[in-house]
Amino acid sequence: MKKSTYKLALYGIMLAVIFVAMMLDKLLSLGLPTSTAVFVLLIVFCFCFIRNEWQTAFFSGLFFGIASFIKALAFGEVYNLNPLVSVLPRMAVGIVAFAVYKLVLLMQKNYSNLYIKQTVAISIGTFFGLVTNTLLYLTALNLYQKALGEEFTALFETIRIVLYTNILPEYLVAILLTPHAVLGCRRAMHWGIEAKLKEIEQ
Numbered sequence: 443m444k445k446s447t448y449k450l451a452l453y454g455i456m457l458a459v460i461f462v463a464m465m466l467d468k469l470l471s472l473g474l475p476t477s478t479a480v481f482v483l484l485i486v487f488c489f490c491f492i493r494n495e496w497q498t499a500f501f502s503g504l505f506f507g508i509a510s511f512i513k514a515l516a517f518g519e520v521y522n523l524n525p526l527v528s529v530l531p532r533m534a535v536g537i538v539a540f541a542v543y544k545l546v547l548l549m550q551k552n553y554s555n556l557y558i559k560q561t562v563a564i565s566i567g568t569f570f571g572l573v574t575n576t577l578l579y580l581t582a583l584n585l586y587q588k589a590l591g592e593e594f595t596a597l598f599e600t601i602r603i604v605l606y607t608n609i610l611p612e613y614l615v616a617i618l619l620t621p622h623a624v625l626g627c628r629r630a631m632h633w634g635i636e637a638k639l640k641e642i643e644q
Contacts, residue, residue: 453501456489460502461509468513476607480615482506483575487568487620490536491543492627503536503571504529527586531578539571557625564621572613576601 463481471477489502507529514522522528546563553559580600587593601609627633 452498453505456498456501457505457508460485460489460505461512464509464513468517476604478608478612480612482509483572483612483616484619484623486535487539487571487616488623488627490539490571491564491567491620491624492631493633494628496537496540499536499540500533501536503532503534503539506535506575507532521583521586524586527579527582531582532575534578535571535575538574539567541567542570543567560625561621564624565617568617568620569613572616576609 460482463485466481467479470480486502486506490499492498510522510528510532511525513519514528543563543566546566547559550559550562580597584595584597584600595603
């Protein structure tokens with residue numbers, strides 16, 4: 443019972459923090475010519491790896507989608523009011539990122555420096571999670587616009603348009619900062635094998 447209560451509290455905190463990060467991005471976007479998702483993507487991927495388990499990775503992506511849906515309700519973002527656009531594509535994000543993370547760790551199993559090994563694995567996992575989010579979300583959005591008979595921009599043309607204003611800065615922040623934030627939190631909270639990194643590496 444205590445374990446299930448703990449997990450519920452943890453997931454509630456995850457959803458709340460992801461939503462707050464999304465609101466910070468919304469606030470930041472008011473002064474920019476385009477919307478941004480710098481804070482929320484960083485937080486989502488931190489949660490994805492922080493517990494070093496599949497379940498938390500899945501819920502990090504799911505809560506990203508749910509937060510996007512709630513924001514759409516609050517601000518009247520018509521397309522994201524459809525869960526097939528705002529929620530469904532994000533359900534794969536955490537799983538893909540965590541699967542790549544585990545695969546990269548296996549590929550580095552003979553490498554001795556734990557911090558570098560984890561940093562590389564988390565960075566590459568984050569990159570593939572970001573690509574998954576971009577491709578699946580924009581594909582779902584374009585298909586929905588097409589189904590409504592509205593004008594839409596083709597997937598790769600959309601990516602080209604927002605490459606420098608959205609994708610590049612968001613990717614750079616998430617890839618560079620997520621590993622260090624995750625490893626620091628794991629050590630502080632005694633979660634995962636990184637809880638004793640200092641002892642292992644001394």
